[in-house]
Amino acid sequence: MxxxxxxxxxxxxxxxxxxxxxxxxxxxxxxWKNGYVCKSCGHDKYCAGKTPFSRRCTKCKKEESATANTMxxxxxxxxxxxxxxxxxxxxxxxxxxxxxxxxxxxxxxxxxxxxxxxxxxxxxxxxxxxxxxxxxxxxxxxxxx
Structure with missing residues (x-):
């Protein structure tokens, strides 16, 4: 890369x-090179989200896209x-x-x-x-x- x-x-x-x-x-x-941490609850376990390259927290179910919190x-x-x-x-x-x-x-x-x-x-x-x-x-x- x-x-x-x-x-x-x-x-x-x-x-x-x-x-x-x-x-x-x-x-x-x-x-997420240093690992995923949910912005809502702080949980570090995730599964694939609905959209490509997004992640969903397995605890609170909040989904975060790759573009979220970037420009x-x-x-x-x-x-x-x-x-x-x-x-x-x-x-x-x-x-x-x-x-x-x-x-x-x-x-x-x-x-x-x-x-x-x-x-x-x-x-x-x-x-x-x-x-x-x-x-x-x-x-x-x-x-x-």
Whole structure:
């Protein structure tokens, strides 16, 4: 699994995250890499949820999707496009929403809204490297705003 996204270009990134299943798989893997703990009751046992890559607590039956509590929660953009947008914003923070719109074939307002979400996650990060680089993985797993 890729862990450092700032060393790959957009073509490689797009090849790796080319469908929703790969994006959800990555989110689930990263989200629960240290084990699952229910946000409602604190129980650590789960079963598969109704939707792909979601988990359901076996105690309180609360279901949590892979996108819950990430910046992709309730994201209405096709997930691979949202991942690409996040990658573009992290690798070139000064990219305009017009450029994003043209590159991703999305409405400019859609790009503006999601770019704002990404930059809010970046601003909330405390662990920016010495060179000022942002780890996309850390931003992706950031708490939604």
């Amino acid at each position: 890729l862990t450092i996204f700032d060393k790959i270009n957009i073509k490689e990134f797009t090849t790796f995250f080319n469908n929703e299943e790969k994006c959800l798989s990555f989110l689930a893997e990263e989200k 992709f929660h309730h994201c209405r953009i096709y997930l691979p496009d949202a991942f690409k947008l996040a990658h573009l914003v992290c690798t070139s923070p000064t990219i305009s929403t017009a450029e994003l719109s043209t590159t991703l074939n999305l409405r400019q307002m859609t790009c503006w809204n999601f770019k704002k979400k990404v930059t809010n996650c970046i601003d909330a990060r405390q662990d920016v490297s010495d060179e000022g680089k942002i780890m996309l993985k850390e931003v992706i797993m950031g708490v939604r705003s």
